[in-house]
Amino acid sequence: MTPTGYFLEHLWLIPLFPLVTAGLMLLIGRRVPNIGVSVLCVGSVGLSFIYALGAVTQLLAAEPEHRVAQQILFEWLTPGPIHAAGHTVRFVADWGYLLDPLSCVMVLVVTGVGFLIHVYSIGYMGHEGGYYRFFGYMNLFMFAMLTLVLANNMLLMFVGWEGVGLCSYLLIGFYFLKKSAADAGKKAFIVNRIGDAGFILGILWVAVTFGTIRFTTQGLSDAAASSSGIRQALEAAASSGTLAMLAPTMTAIALLLFVGAAGKSAQIPLYVWLPDAMEGPTPVSALIHAATMVTAGVYMVVRMNAIYQLSPFAMDVVAVIGAVTAIFAASMALVQCDIKKVLAYSTISQLGYMFLALGVGAFSAGIFHLMTHAFFKALLFLGAGSVIHAMSGEQDVQKMGGLWNKIPITSRTFAIATLAISGIFPFAGFFSKDEILGGAFDRFLGMWIVGFITAGITAFYMSRLFFVTFIGYSRADDHVVKHIHESPYTMTGPLMILAVLSVIGGWIGWPGSLGGENRFERFLEPIVAGILPETEAVKIAHHARLTEYTLMGASLLIACLGIWLAYEFYCSKRIAPEIIAAKFPPLYKLLFHKYYVDEIYDAAIVNRVKDLGTGLGVFDAKVIDGLGVDGAGWLARFSSTLSMWWDKWIIDGLLNLGAKVTQLTSYPIRLLQTGAFSSYALLILFGLVVLLGYYGHHIQVLLRGGR
Amino acid sequence: MLSIEHYLFLGLALFVIGVIGVITRRNVIVVLMSIELILNAVNINLVAFSRLYGDVAGQVFALFIIADAAAEAAVGLGIIIAFFRNRETLLEDEMDLLKW
Numbered sequence: 001m002t003p004t005g006y007f008l009e010h011l012w013l014i015p016l017f018p019l020v021t022a023g024l025m026l027l028i029g030r031r032v033p034n035i036g037v038s039v040l041c042v043g044s045v046g047l048s049f050i051y052a053l054g055a056v057t058q059l060l061a062a063e064p065e066h067r068v069a070q071q072i073l074f075e076w077l078t079p080g081p082i083h084a085a086g087h088t089v090r091f092v093a094d095w096g097y098l099l100d101p102l103s104c105v106m107v108l109v110v111t112g113v114g115f116l117i118h119v120y121s122i123g124y125m126g127h128e129g130g131y132y133r134f135f136g137y138m139n140l141f142m143f144a145m146l147t148l149v150l151a152n153n154m155l156l157m158f159v160g161w162e163g164v165g166l167c168s169y170l171l172i173g174f175y176f177l178k179k180s181a182a183d184a185g186k187k188a189f190i191v192n193r194i195g196d197a198g199f200i201l202g203i204l205w206v207a208v209t210f211g212t213i214r215f216t217t218q219g220l221s222d223a224a225a226s227s228s229g230i231r232q233a234l235e236a237a238a239s240s241g242t243l244a245m246l247a248p249t250m251t252a253i254a255l256l257l258f259v260g261a262a263g264k265s266a267q268i269p270l271y272v273w274l275p276d277a278m279e280g281p282t283p284v285s286a287l288i289h290a291a292t293m294v295t296a297g298v299y300m301v302v303r304m305n306a307i308y309q310l311s312p313f314a315m316d317v318v319a320v321i322g323a324v325t326a327i328f329a330a331s332m333a334l335v336q337c338d339i340k341k342v343l344a345y346s347t348i349s350q351l352g353y354m355f356l357a358l359g360v361g362a363f364s365a366g367i368f369h370l371m372t373h374a375f376f377k378a379l380l381f382l383g384a385g386s387v388i389h390a391m392s393g394e395q396d397v398q399k400m401g402g403l404w405n406k407i408p409i410t411s412r413t414f415a416i417a418t419l420a421i422s423g424i425f426p427f428a429g430f431f432s433k434d435e436i437l438g439g440a441f442d443r444f445l446g447m448w449i450v451g452f453i454t455a456g457i458t459a460f461y462m463s464r465l466f467f468v469t470f471i472g473y474s475r476a477d478d479h480v481v482k483h484i485h486e487s488p489y490t491m492t493g494p495l496m497i498l499a500v501l502s503v504i505g506g507w508i509g510w511p512g513s514l515g516g517e518n519r520f521e522r523f524l525e526p527i528v529a530g531i532l533p534e535t536e537a538v539k540i541a542h543h544a545r546l547t548e549y550t551l552m553g554a555s556l557l558i559a560c561l562g563i564w565l566a567y568e569f570y571c572s573k574r575i576a577p578e579i580i581a582a583k584f585p586p587l588y589k590l591l592f593h594k595y596y597v598d599e600i601y602d603a604a605i606v607n608r609v610k611d612l613g614t615g616l617g618v619f620d621a622k623v624i625d626g627l628g629v630d631g632a633g634w635l636a637r638f639s640s641t642l643s644m645w646w647d648k649w650i651i652d653g654l655l656n657l658g659a660k661v662t663q664l665t666s667y668p669i670r671l672l673q674t675g676a677f678s679s680y681a682l683l684i685l686f687g688l689v690v691l692l693g694y695y696g697h698h699i700q701v702l703l704r705g706g707r
Numbered sequence: 708m709l710s711i712e713h714y715l716f717l718g719l720a721l722f723v724i725g726v727i728g729v730i731t732r733r734n735v736i737v738v739l740m741s742i743e744l745i746l747n748a749v750n751i752n753l754v755a756f757s758r759l760y761g762d763v764a765g766q767v768f769a770l771f772i773i774a775d776a777a778a779e780a781a782v783g784l785g786i787i788i789a790f791f792r793n794r795e796t797l798l799e800d801e802m803d804l805l806k807w
Binding site: 674676 | 726729731738804805
């Protein structure tokens with residue numbers, strides 16, 4: 001039976017609520033008091049959360065194989081018939097929403113964590129200017145992100161994809177008067193453009209290969225399902241035996257899509273924007289650059305998993321990039337001193353973990369880690385924001401310390417999140433990380449080793465961050481110390497809720513070997529099922545109990561080892577980190593300068609592009625302006641000089657000649673006008689005499705006749 | 708008995724004196740007075756002919772001319788005063804601004 005219900009019929013309202021308030025804020029927000037902004041913007045996200053919760057509940061009422069609800073609002077783009085896959089098909093891009101187990105997870109994470117971060121922002125942004133602007137952008141982001149995860153086709157997903165990129169840019173550059181923030185926003189936007197170019201090429205290739213960009217036709221009524229979905233097209237190809245011919249195309253599409261995913265999810269080589277994105281306000285880092293937007297790449301790859309599973313090569317690329325990113329970013333996080341930068345590299349590393357999971361075929365494990373990561377990383381970022389709030393804006397952990405009892409709620413929730421990300425049982429991170437490592441172990445031992453070492457490094461640098469920030473004596477200035485205070489309830493409330501989620505959030509994926517049934521994996525199973533029966537092998541095989549226990553024990557052990565090492569370094573100080581750093585100066589310098597990647601990019605790409613721009617600028621100035629514009633200007637000036645000469649000497653000359661002649665001939669007459677009225681009177685008299693002389697006899701006649 | 712010729716002669720004499728005064732005198736006040744003489748010469752002629760033909764229209768005209776002369780004198784003297792304030796002169800050969 002297909003799932004139905006009020007909330008499923010009103011799926012389209014979920015993204016609409018934040019869009020409406022975003023529009024309100026950006027149009028008339030300046031005139032709305034802060035309290036109104038808070039109620040409207042946080043309320044709309046809360047409403048979205050309620051609707052999402054309702055929709056998911058109603059979807060869960062159906063049997064697992066029917067848990068798909070699809071709703072097409074209208075046909076958005078209808079470019080007419082196109083030639084694809086050997087037929088002429090009617091291509092259409094809908095404006096439609098799809099709710100299946102995968103988007104269920106995403107929509108709950110986005111609205112749930114998003115709502116908590118919105119609540120937190122009330123406290124965090126309360127004293128900042130542009131309150132309405134902040135919430136307007138945040139709501140716009142929620143709309144775009146929900147469009148991304150609920151879209152029923154690739155193009156609409158791309159709309160959301162670009163929307164979140166735009167909001168990311170706007171929010172990173174929220175303090176746009178600060179040059180570094182404005183630059184960071186630009187960097188994020190431009191680096192993402194590179195990825196998006198790959199993504200849109202992938203979409204176009206999908207469109208011409210399958211003649212459709214709809215993910216699936218499941219959950220649609222027959223009339224609306226006239227054009228097929230990608231999954232159906234692949235199944236048709238599999239049954240007609242043409243799938244093998246498509247294999248190279250699948251690889252190309254999968255790689256292009258992965259370029260997009262790597263840009264959005266900050267994977268090598270496009271990760272450089274994420275550390276800089278920490279210039280934005282901390283809630284933004286938590287919402288966009290930890291919990292939701294950066295995971296869009298992971299979501300997209302899982303959404304297109306049918307294509308990926310047909311291309312082992314693309315899967316290997318995803319896995320390798322993910323693994324390398326994970327360990328590479330983790331090593332950079334070791335030596336950072338900015339609390340948010342550590343978390344940023346940690347995010348890149350964890351995203352690499354997720355891609356590692358996808359690459360080895362453990363799609364549900366990747367999404368599982370995405371979810372638990374959203375909980376504990378949002379918590380870490382919000383906790384970091386609370387610390388920064390308490391420390392009067394200080395972000396350097398070297399100037400912190402001894403905060404454990406001064407800001408008790410923040411420090412304790414931060415500790416929980418640290419344990420969760422380190423993968424300590426029974427916190428959320430343990431289960432998801434364990435599944436990923438299990439999947440990697442099945443596929444390729446090297447992947448597992450990289451993930452295993454990364455887990456140790458993660459535990460180490462997170463504990464280092466925790467110990468340096470909260471334990472020991474305070475290294476802050478006196479006036480900062482005097483000012484340390486716990487944050488208001490609007491901030492600590494979300495921290496506590498996220499802390500609970502960081503503990504219990506992993507329990508829905510409690511593995512079979514520990515007496516659970518891993519509901520999460522079973523829930524996602526219909527989505528990640530491959531097209532071909534043999535791709536079933538990609539799924540996580542349930543290995544022997546003993547192997548599983550060994551793997552769990554090993555990852556627990558290395559996490560504890562990392563924490564213990566950090567304790568020795570930064571808490572008990574039995575080992576001085578400076579000595580270790582001094583022993584390997586080149587390595588330390590390499591890590592400290594983040595492998596000089598930014599510098600290499602600057603030298604190899606950015607400056608070359610700038611040089612090209614400068615060169616074109618010179619060409620513009622010399623050739624276009626010099627020859628073209630200035631030449632035309634010179635011609636115009638020259639011709640106008642000619643015409644001016646003609647005007648002055650010929651036209652005006654003729655006029656002046658006429659005037660001169662008149663003047664000369666009038667000269668004698670002018671002499672009569674003396675200005676002295678006696679001479680005029682004399683002239684009048686003279687005239688009278690002349691008149692009398694002329695008419696004299698007439699007057700005589702007149703007089704005589706009168707008499 | 709005074710005939711019309713006597714009156715006409717008187718008028719003619721007054722007129723000539725006035726014209727000579729307007730043309731030859733330098734002081735504008737005297738010029739103005741000479742103009743009054745001319746006007747009165749006309750008046751005498753009008754009254755003489757009026758009496759000769761027994762038609763009062765000429766006398767009515769003479770009265771009009773007297774009123775007109777009074778107005779003209781007022782305006783003329785006003786102009787002269789304004790001019791004197793500016794130029795501190797009453798000599799008409801120095802009042803030659805109105806020329807090319």
